[in-house]
Amino acid sequence: MSLTTAALVTGGTSGLGLAVAARLMASGVVPVLLGRSEERGEAALKSLGGPAVFVRGDVASEPEVAGALDAAERHGSLRAVVNCAGVPHAARVLGRSGPHSLDRFVEVVTANLVGTFNVVRLAAARMAGNEPVGEERGVIVNTASLAAFEGQVGQAAYAASKGGIVSMTLPLARELAGSLIRVVTVAPGFFHTPAVATVPAAARAELDRDLVHPRRWGDPAEFAALVAHVIDNPMINGETIRVDGAVRMSSGLRHRSS
Numbered sequence: 176m177s178l179t180t181a182a183l184v185t186g187g188t189s190g191l192g193l194a195v196a197a198r199l200m201a202s203g204v205v206p207v208l209l210g211r212s213e214e215r216g217e218a219a220l221k222s223l224g225g226p227a228v229f230v231r232g233d234v235a236s237e238p239e240v241a242g243a244l245d246a247a248e249r250h251g252s253l254r255a256v257v258n259c260a261g262v263p264h265a266a267r268v269l270g271r272s273g274p275h276s277l278d279r280f281v282e283v284v285t286a287n288l289v290g291t292f293n294v295v296r297l298a299a300a301r302m303a304g305n306e307p308v309g310e311e312r313g314v315i316v317n318t319a320s321l322a323a324f325e326g327q328v329g330q331a332a333y334a335a336s337k338g339g340i341v342s343m344t345l346p347l348a349r350e351l352a353g354s355l356i357r358v359v360t361v362a363p364g365f366f367h368t369p370a371v372a373t374v375p376a377a378a379r380a381e382l383d384r385d386l387v388h389p390r391r392w393g394d395p396a397e398f399a400a401l402v403a404h405v406i407d408n409p410m411i412n413g414e415t416i417r418v419d420g421a422v423r424m425s426s427g428l429r430h431r432s433s
């Protein structure tokens with residue numbers, strides 16, 4: 176990517192998104208980080224220590240995403256958008272205190288799926304106005320999860336939100352091809368980030384049993400390396416790529432039934 180480009184990284188203030196921001200910044204791109212917490216945003220800018228920008232906002236809000244896109248366009252031509260914003264969630268459909276909260280289901284799908292689509296549609300409208308560089312005007316990378324394919328007990332809401340991201344990848348890529356914009360999804364396995372620090376130790380130990388090779392959790396920099404390659408490789412389009420060390424998640428029945 177050219178040194179004068181800007182990239183929007185939603186969820187760029189933590190975990191996988193922060194690693195993507197660092198990787199893009201190292202290649203001369205100005206990353207614009209979108210997140211809801213001012214505190215996390217300031218801490219992320221400090222840790223990046225370079226020309227990055229933080230915009231406070233929610234991915235599901237049209238004006239807040241538009242504000243982040245404006246900020247990106249002030250810093251260069253918007254050639255890449257990486258959607259990493261997302262929330263984890265685990266709850267049984269039939270839990271001890273009754274059926275799964277419908278409000279919570281809607282919240283998870285809104286943050287993970289509706290938010291991703293909101294960013295895609297608004298970013299694509301901006302990118303469509305770019306002058307083509309080489310064969311393309313821009314690339315959008317979304318983040319799903321292994322739960323999109325083998326969701327565990329307790330992951331109905333989360334899996335639905337991530338499955339939607341996988342399912343819309345091809346139709347988005349097919350449609351946005353007309354505007355010379357690629358759309359790719361990355362589905363990470365288990366990566367060390369602040370989000371997984373909230374997973375109970377017993378559940379994490381259970382997930383460890385599914386590790387294949389390498390038998391460890393991923394470093395966010397390894398996720399970011401794949402995203403950077405996707406951005407740079409024009410032949411990757413309309414596909415979901417797993418980055419998981421061959422993990423296939425088991426049902427999760429053992430630890431969730433205790």
Ligand SMILES: NC(=O)c1ccc[n+]([C@@H]2O[C@H](COP(=O)([O-])OP(=O)(O)OC[C@H]3O[C@@H](n4cnc5c(N)ncnc54)[C@H](OP(=O)(O)O)[C@@H]3O)[C@@H](O)[C@H]2O)c1
Binds near residue numbers: 235370
């Ligand atoms: N870590 C893993 O092993 C793993 C595995 C599979 C999939 N994933 C997916 O990878 C993505 C990143 O996860 P992570 O582990 O890096 O989590 P993380 O460290 O908690 O980071 C999540 C980021 O998303 C932002 N965010 C959450 N909801 C948002 C919203 N509505 N609007 C704007 N920003 C929002 C958070 O900032 P604020 O809270 O301040 O808004 C934060 O910057 C998520 O989509 C997650 O589902 C992660």
